Amino acid sequence: MNRRKLLLLIPLLLVLNLGLAWITLKILATPAPLGQPFTLVSEWPQLPADMHLGQVSGVGVDSQGQVFVFHRAERVWQGENFGLDKIPSPTIAVFDGASGALLREWGANTFVIPHSLTVDQDDNLWLTDVGLHQVFKFDREGNLLLVLGEPGVPGNDETHFNMPTDVAIAPDGSFYVSDGYGNARVIHFAAAGEFLHQWGTAGDGPGQFAVPHGLALDAQGQVYVADRGNARLQIFTAGGAWVTTWDGGEIGRPWAVRISPDGVVYVVDGGDQREFWPDRARILKLDQAGNVLAAFGAYGDEPGQFIWPHTLALAADGSLYIGEVATGMRVQKFSP
Numbered sequence: 001m002n003r004r005k006l007l008l009l010i011p012l013l014l015v016l017n018l019g020l021a022w023i024t025l026k027i028l029a030t031p032a033p034l035g036q037p038f039t040l041v042s043e044w045p046q047l048p049a050d051m052h053l054g055q056v057s058g059v060g061v062d063s064q065g066q067v068f069v070f071h072r073a074e075r076v077w078q079g080e081n082f083g084l085d086k087i088p089s090p091t092i093a094v095f096d097g098a099s100g101a102l103l104r105e106w107g108a109n110t111f112v113i114p115h116s117l118t119v120d121q122d123d124n125l126w127l128t129d130v131g132l133h134q135v136f137k138f139d140r141e142g143n144l145l146l147v148l149g150e151p152g153v154p155g156n157d158e159t160h161f162n163m164p165t166d167v168a169i170a171p172d173g174s175f176y177v178s179d180g181y182g183n184a185r186v187i188h189f190a191a192a193g194e195f196l197h198q199w200g201t202a203g204d205g206p207g208q209f210a211v212p213h214g215l216a217l218d219a220q221g222q223v224y225v226a227d228r229g230n231a232r233l234q235i236f237t238a239g240g241a242w243v244t245t246w247d248g249g250e251i252g253r254p255w256a257v258r259i260s261p262d263g264v265v266y267v268v269d270g271g272d273q274r275e276f277w278p279d280r281a282r283i284l285k286l287d288q289a290g291n292v293l294a295a296f297g298a299y300g301d302e303p304g305q306f307i308w309p310h311t312l313a314l315a316a317d318g319s320l321y322i323g324e325v326a327t328g329m330r331v332q333k334f335s336p
Contacts, residue, residue: 005102007079009331012156018275025095025281027183029203033063033294033295033296034281034292034294034295034296035155035285035292035293035294035295036285036293036294037294037296037336038283038294038296038320038334038335038336039070039334039335040272040303040304040332040333040334040336041332041333041334041335042303043098043100043317044099044100044332044333045067045069045093045095045100045101045102045331045333046095046100046101046102046104046110047102051075051093051102052073052106053069053071053093053329053330053331054071054072054073054074054075054087055072055075055076055077055116055310055324055325055326055328055329056069056070056071056310056323056324056325056327056328056329056330056331057070057071057115057116057117057310057311057323057325058070058071058114058115058116058117058118058127058128058311059070059117059308059311059312059313059315059321059322060117060118060119060125060313060325061097061119061313061314061315061321062123062140063123063314063316063317065096065097065098065316065317066094066095066096066097066103066140067095067097067313067315067321067331068092068093068095068117068119068125068140068143069092069093069094069095069117069331070091070092070107070114070115070116070117070127070321071091071114071145071323071329072087072091072113072114072325073087073088073089073090073091073092074087074088074089075087075113077113077131077325079135081131081301082112082113082131083112083131083134083152084112084151084152085112086109086110086111086112087108087109087110087111087112087114088109088155089108090105090106090108091107091108091110091111091114092106092125092142093105093109094140095119097315097319098243099178100333106141106142107142111127111129111131112129112131112132112152113129113130113131113132114127114129115127115128115129115130115163115164115166116128116165116166116167116214116311117311118166118167118168118169119313120169121161121169121171123139123140124137124138124139124140124145125137125138125139125140126167126169126175127165127278128165128166128167128180128184129164129166130163130164130165130180130181131152132149132151133149133150133151133152133153133154133155133160133161133162133163133164133182133319134147134148134149134150134151134154134164135147135148135164135167135177136148137148146193148161148177148189148194149161149164150195151289151329152186154156154182154281156179156182156183156185159195161177161179161180161181161182161183161187162179162180162181162271163179163180163181163182163183164177164178164179165179165181165211165212165213165214166178166180166213166214166215166256167215167227168215168216168217168223169217170217170221170238172191173190173191173280174188174189174190174191174196175188175189175191176188176215176217176223176228177189178212178213178214178215178225179209179212180211180213181214181300183197183211184200184201184202184208184209184210184211184212185199185200185201185209185242186198186199186200186209186212186215186223186225186236187239188238190277197240198240199236199240200212200240204230204243206234206242206245207231207234207236207240207242208230209225209227209229209234210227210228210229210230211227211228211229212225212226212228213226213227213228213254213256214226214228214229214254214256214257214268215233215257216256216257216258216259216265216294217261218265218288219260219261219263221237222235222236222237222238222243223235223236223237223240224239224257224259224265225246225253225257226255226256226257226268227254228253228254228255228270228290230247231247231249231251231252231253231254232245232246232247232251232254233245233246233251233254233265233267233290234246235259239284244290246286246290250284250292251267251269251284251292252269252280252282252284253269253270253271253273253280254267254268254269254270255269255270255309255310255311256310256311258312258313260314260315263287263288264285264286264287264288265285265286265287265288265291266283266284266285266312266314266320267283267284267286268283268284268309268312268322269281269282269284269295270308270309270310270312271299277280278332280299281297281298281299281300281305281308281309281324282295282296282297282298282306282309283296283297283309283312283320283334290336296310296334297322301327301328303332304332304334306322306324306328306332307324307326307327307328308324308325308326308328309322309323309324309326309328309330310323310324311323317335318335318336319333319334319335319336320333320336321333321334322332322334
């Protein structure tokens with residue numbers, strides 16, 4: 001081989017070797033599935049040809065097995081301020097949990113930046129909008145029952161929010177709001193919306209938060225907070241006293257949390273979502289001490305993978321529904 005051909009071949013070999021090394025390291029960086037397997041349900045949901053499912057920020061399941069998907073339709077949020085410019089398309093899609101068929105839609109011209117959806121014990125929907133700085137309660141047909149916060153006006157007092165992220169409802173009808181991107185607190189309200197108390201400041205100590213992003217209550221009334229910016233779950237009494245913190249490599253960076261009636265804790269580990277070194281994007285199943293019982297998922301856009309998993313919901317039959325924001329823009333169903 002002459003010198004000229006050799007000089008041309010060396011860069012090609014370097015590129016090939018770097019490519020193989022990147023693929024190998026990416027595979028090694030992706031955590032392997034652990035524990036109880038969860039199987040992707042293919043062809044769920046069944047989207048009509050003309051339907052655009054945008055960034056899926058919230059999902060919940062009612063007592064009839066209907067799945068409510070809160071999404072941003074044609075709006076793509078990357079942190080910008082849209083003012084009071086509401087999304088013209090429907091932002092709530094209701095699917096049959098078994099078949100995935102679309103049952104109905106609503107929520108057009110209602111929301112600016114949809115964020116979370118929680119279904120309570122009476123099948124009412126609690127929604128947060130980080131653009132409007134508001135919390136809403138609707139019935140399952142889309143009739144407004146309660147609204148808190150002033151549209152488009154952020155604040156940190158008893159009647160204002162600054163980009164609220166999630167809602168958790170207690171058996172007595174009182175509810176907690178994580179507030180959120182702009183503030184660093186959890187607020188407890190009476191069932192009719194009266195302010196009761198709050199806790200939390202910005203920071204990384206016990207009882208402090210860096211983007212409290214998700215909420216859930218266990219059977220004892222303890223409050224679980226997905227403290228996303230601090231890469232941990234914090235647990236509090238109903239009155240806001242710190243109980244314990246779960247963190248570390250197995251927990252990753254919790255984005256959302258939900259708890260089954262038997263006390264099993266499900267967490268979205270969103271990871272840091274590095275574009276050229278994706279290493280997380282998993283769903284975790286934890287016991288009541290924070291030990292990982294099962295884990296599945298990887299970063300990517302293939303079926304069963306996730307790009308910015310943002311929300312999860314647990315159905316009565318044990319099925320999990322996972323929604324993705326960023327470029328993910330989908331909801332996937334998994335069965336145990």
